[in-house]
Amino acid sequence: MKILVAFHSILPHIGGVSTYVNQLSKGLRDKGHTVEIMALHPSQQGYYMMNTDRIVDLSMLNKFSHKILTTYYKKQNHMTTHFIRNIEKMKYNMELAAALFDLNQYDVIHAQCAISTLALSRIKNPNTPLISTLHSTFKNDFTISRNPRDKQYFEFLEQRSMEVSDLTLAPSEALRQELIKNRKDLAEKVVTLHSGIDITNLRNRAKRQQNPFKKEGKQQLIYPARLVQEKGHFILIEALAMLKKVRQDWLCLLAGNGPEKASIEQAIKKQNLEDHVQILDNEKDIAYLLAESDLCVFPSLTENLPYGIMEAQSMGLPVIATKVGGIPEMIKHGETGLLISPSDSQALFKSLEQLMKDEKRKQALSEMSKQWAENHWSINRMTDSIMTIYSDELRESKLTERVEDKQKRSRTPNRFFKYLNTFCLPDHYKLPDPNTIHFFEK
Secondary structure (H helix, E strand, O other): OEEEEEEEEEOOOOOHHHHHHHHHHHHHHHOOOEEEEEEEOOOOOEEEEOOOOOEEEHHHHHHHHHHHHHHHHHHOHHHOOHHHHHHHHHHHHHHHHHHHHOHHHOOEEEEOOHHHHHHHHOOOOOOOOEEEEOOOOHHHOOOOOOOHHHHHHHHHHHHHHHHHOOEEEEOOHHHHHHHOOOOHHHHHHEEEOOOOEOHHHHHHHHOOOOOOOOOOOOEEEEEEOOOOHHHOHHHHHHHHHHHHHHOOOEEEEEEOOOOOHHHHHHHHHHOOOOOOEEEEOOOOOOHHHHHOOOEEEEOOOOOOOOHHHHHHHHOOOOEEEEOOOOHHHHOOEOOOEEEEOOOOHHHHHHHHHHHHHOHHHHHHHHHHHHHHHHHHOEHHHHHHHHHHHHHHHHHHHOOOOOOOOOOOOOOOHHHHHHHHHHHHOOOOOOOOOHHHHHHHHO
């Protein structure tokens, strides 16, 4: 089977989507399938097929769409924002790039967000199954504008993507419930499918490097997460300041990078924790750090199904985490870890103190955590489940006669726009998208 995995933004990057794409593509390739990945190039100069020299220059696409979109948005100026216009431009550029990459060659398309789902749905062969994985809701994404008009627009994108995909995958049941909260009519098209990781590979990587931060006689805590507002680092620092008052035999590693780094460093200094908390912002692979840690903390304010917890459990670490998003689906309180309320630094401190002084209980949680990971986070489990979905959707699509591919012929740069209109874009393609026009008018 030949599969296209697509994302509207940069890949590779630091974050859950990139990890998901890496694990999914590896699992599928290990089973003999061909996987290609379309994403925005790290240079942000164009859309490309990862690990190939195929790239479509954004400047060329902008020339094609700029005049049409500029004319339209001038008419709709009172209903759109600069933010909305940028997202729309990104979506249309992805559509045009996808048309040039020829989507007819793929058996299944698996989009990784609402924007890529909508873009590819307008370009692909109608009989090619389109699967969408939504990794979060716009409501819980701290990086998205809080302008009410922007929020309404993003909710439209999210719901529209669930309408046009053949099936939407939610990595946690908590996310699934959030997605269908106002669209019960789409409940049967949205299913929960937990992610997975290559546990064997993770453990093998952990053996390749020594941990220079491990101090004899000190317990090592670790929080593997980006340094962003929603990860709750400031709550953790408050808890660690309390912990320091009762014991000093510990070191906490913050393994990640992000825009809040400077603010977190200031908070560490303010609490006089420089000797107890260390930010590791250049670690590309933290497997060796997990292997020699004693506890993992995860005080997020919002989450889906964090890979950091999967990896910690796979290495046999007890995890203290907040009861948000899909985390309660990952941790059984008192058996595979401890759950606390979000933003509760006192509860986090108490949980840390209890586990750090009770070696027997910590060891029991460690063993159960590792067993849980082996049963639930296997990459083979995830890949087999997704292949079943692909096969089912492909079987359904074959009940309908496949639309004939349009004739293709070689192109030269001076014939680009004529070629795009004549040979790449579907006959029904319109710019802007009529559904978006209807949304703005409504």
